[in-house]
Amino acid sequence: MGLLSDPNRRRALISLLTRLNAPICALCYFAGVCWFMGLAFEPFTLRTYMSENAMGSTMVEERFPSGERALATGKEFAAHKKKVGGMPVDWLVKTMQARGLEVFTQSFSRTLPFPDENKERYMVKGTNVYGILRAPRAPRTEALVLSAPCSPGDNNNQAVGLLLGLAHYFRSQVFWAKDIIFLVNEHDLIGMQAWLESYHHTNTTGMDWSPLQGRGGSIQAALSLELSSDVITSLDIILEGLNGQLPNLDLANLFYAFCQKIGVLCTIQGRLQRNDWDSVSGYSHAVQTMMLMVMKQASGRPWGDHGLFLRYHIEAATIKGINSFRQYKTDVTTVGRLLEGMFRKLNNLLERLHQSYFFYLMPSLSHFVSIGYYMPAFGLLAVILLLRALDLWVQLVSPPAIAADGVGDNAQQSSPGVLSVLTPLVISHLTGAALYILPTRFQEIAVEHFPVSETEAVVLTVIAVYTAGLALPHNTHRLLSGEGTEQGWRVLKLVAVLYLAVLLGCTALINFSLGFILALTLVPVAAFVTPHMPKTLSAVVLVILSPAFTLLFSVFFFQELEEMPVSFQDGWLLYLSVISQGILDHYLYGSLVYPLIALMVYPCWLLFWNILFWK
């Protein structure tokens, strides 16, 4: 600090920073991106290891024998499902009771804010069935959950069958120290949300549910099972939950450890890990896996039924059976043994899972990048904003010598300064609020006046409001008395840059992926926008780097990563459905990405748009 408190050196440093500001910023941006790409390079990452002693050293034996019976139960379940045309509640209750569980049902109903066209549902009514295996000599204080969604069609019958098979087998064992809840939830996430809200007696999303009759104390961990074929080639673990929350890394480690022990192929993001990290293709494989995780996490939506558990501080993951065209097949008995092993180890837990990381990225199942390693990548991007802010600050404090009438400017600047900053801030936030509120409020009116469905109405209103916001500079100027000054836009930009820095910093702390992706596009905008640039060209660049286009690119990029590239036409439709899904996620499960974008990020971007059209 001595360096900075010496005025001479300080002046030298500041002049260096202002003089070399642009190159330093470019360097930082480049370094940030490179750092991020380097995260997937295997020598730079850590191997996963089991941190929790209670799960590490204890040996368990897996003896689940009755995979065939579980499949038969699954077939029976499928038959009853087909007969009832939905969840066969009575059959499930009877079957669970026959397996010696305490069985309860819960009914729920939810009217969606607008119809969900992907899943074709609007007014949802359903019943969850769950059975509790009471642990002998345990006082009902802790529980584990195994859930399987009752999906429409022929999906997931094997999962329910295996769940019932495991229930039957677990019931005859004496070593359980925690109650085990076997849950079959209808309408996937909505049912799960109803069950969890009811279990914790909260109501965050305005759902109607009947209160639960039986509980098992505080839930320590949960696994959700998705299995749609009799044999599988590999098991995939899904970790990304609501708002980008992740379960403790030990849960993933546990899964990996048991896959290794039992000899099941295991994947994350549906990708096997490769050993050729030193080859280009091996590295790009790792990058793609990590990028998939980043994209999924940034979306903030639960990628499986487990995602909703995380809000309640319950470590949860979804295990999905994949049946592809590989030679080597694994039968259900083996999957059952794997689950048995995982549950026995979770049963051994003395404390909640807390030893390992909660913030991580996984370029493969055996390697992870912890928060300490990935944060610098974001930090390098965020420092650009601070450097620009410093530059602006210096320019504002010492007005450029070229301006001969600088003294006069300074005197004038103080009064319009506040107004010229406050007006765009308020107006852009009002636009953001409109973007958040209008789409769902005005869907009826839109449906009445235009030949569109409710969902289309919502999505199109979003796009309309978003586009209308682009006309903002003109409106702002109408409100402003007089011309904007040179100082004026600098002050506004300083405020906007700092605002963006705080916003992205906070976002990245909670959901790194979202923060990083936003920073990747918004930071260049923030850094270089001035009113003195060629208007048309920079306007195009600005729009391309706006949040909406970020989302559009993300959709295409994600499809590319998933190896399901789409044409532009399909991509556009997908884009529209992603918008509607994002809004639904917010209203149904309390995902925060949509309000964040609408209320904070978009207004912030509008400020820069404003600066470009500063007069």
Place this chain on the structure above:
Amino acid sequence: MAAPWCSRCAWLLLVFIYSLYVMVISEEPTPGNEQHASVVDNPQTPAETVKQPTEERRWEATQVDETVPDDAAAIKPDLPVPDSVLTPTPPLKDEFQEELVVRPLHSGDIYASFQFRTVWETDFTRGSKVSHYRLFPKSLGQVISKFSVRELHISFTQGYWRTMQWGQPYLPSPPGAELWVWFQDTVTDVDATWKELTNVLSGIFCASLNFIDSTNTVQPSASFKPLGIANGTDHRFLRYATLPREIVCTENLTPWKKLLPCGSKAGLAVLLKSEKLFHSSFHSQAVHIRPVCQDGPCKTSSLELRQTLNVVFDLHASGQGKREWSLFKMFSRTLTEACPLASSSKIYIDVTDNPQEDQFELSPATHLLSQAVVLGDRRTFSVYDLTQQVTFGTVRSLNVLIRWKSTEGDMLRPLLHAERYVAGYGLQTGEIHTLMYNNHPFRSFPVLLLDSVPWYLRLYVHTLTVTSKGKDNKPSYIHYQPSKDRMRPHLLEMLVQLPPHSVTEVTVQFERALLKWTEYTPDPNHGFYVGSSVVSALVPSTVAMNTNITKEQPLFSTFFPTKEESSYFIRVYTEPLLVNLPTPDFSMPYNVICLTCTVVAVGYGSLYNLLTRSFQVEEPNPGLAKRIANVIRKMRGVPPL
């Protein structure tokens, strides 16, 4: 709000033995009875034994000043038992009885309840020094006299009683350890005595009772009334504490068995092998000491020690899937003799649900039947008297076998049951919900709810709500003692009327306190326990609910359906709670965060300084000579150097 034991007091063991076979046959012609009665001619064995193992308490606001438990009044008027004389008091001054009750449960599980009772005609309260012990364990006797204990109730339980599947237990107890003691009114410093007593008991029972301190001890004003004879119910002399985390295992069983006169050498206690007892769904052992009347007029009191052990064996965990239970299968032992010191030694099998022997089959068959009103329900028991050699048959060993014929196991709807859970998420606030179910179709009844919550959950008492059937239910009595941090817990007692066929929900919000870092347990992420809340109630008896008068009963006994005698006392414990408190990460990242925060704080200070201050280059200090020269020049009016 006293809940004293009333005159017809609880004797779970057989207190009266009436040999009245002819009478009972004529008055109780249930099919099962008839069947057996015709067989019985053996004059040595009492063919019909009608006892009063009624656990019945009257619960009202009066003080207990007379207690006549051994009274003929204990006979229920609606029970066809003729008045008779008491069994002759044994010449010895102490007496020991042992008993095992086996109840096949709906779910296919089986419930075995042991009771060992020692009555000693002595009085510690008079201050007389007692040094000769025979059947009564000396270790306990000394404790009682040293600490002037009037009543002592201690239970160790592993597991939670599943009321919905198993019905009511004979003796309820909360998970973990529970201790409540009434001291004599001569004790001056109750708290100090209590502290000492818990430490001594901790040694005797090999349990962590020494963890009982002022932060988990309460003085309930109404819920725990003396069970024996008592002159006063001033709750200053009562102390109640639970340790929900206490784990019960073999080391607690061994000292408990040592208190028995025969140890585990003979009698029913032979069955108490830990490898089987702890291979069960529920295990509870208890010691109850209380003063009781010696005789009818109750001039002198005796001391009663009752040791109980309840265990539920799990059908599914036993494997094989056969619904079949025997003494050997349960305890891996059979019985060959009664405890020679016992004046009575009996096994009761609850056969109420099995009048036609269509539910299960019992072998060897016994001709002894007995009826009793237990928990408001008239039950029929098959009795095996171990003091009779005939019981053991030719193989000289008794292995009672129960084999089910049907395989149904529905959930029960017990008249009263309660449950509790923590609502909400996050680590700042939460809400405790206590649900009390009254499943009686038409009677409402009052219950006393006792909640003792540790201080680190700061209850917001203004958020306390009691609702039943969607309406506000105002408790008629509330006793609340606020907590003091690190000193004492919250105590909340209230009397709530439960409407018929309803769920009453008591909710109260709380805030989770941030503990000092030394106050966390070694496993802070496990969570912190909150003990069970206690629901005590006088529940209308199902006997009175029975409007089915097809059974042949005397007409005069069936006219008025509800009678005062037809309510019975039960106590229901909810599950304990496991609550997570905000816990620092006691590991390396925590230090890192602390360190980083310090660095950031320091850095921020300097940076802020730099940003807000303006720095200027200060002129170097002129030398002394120059200054003097300047002064002179100033005086001369010449510009300084």
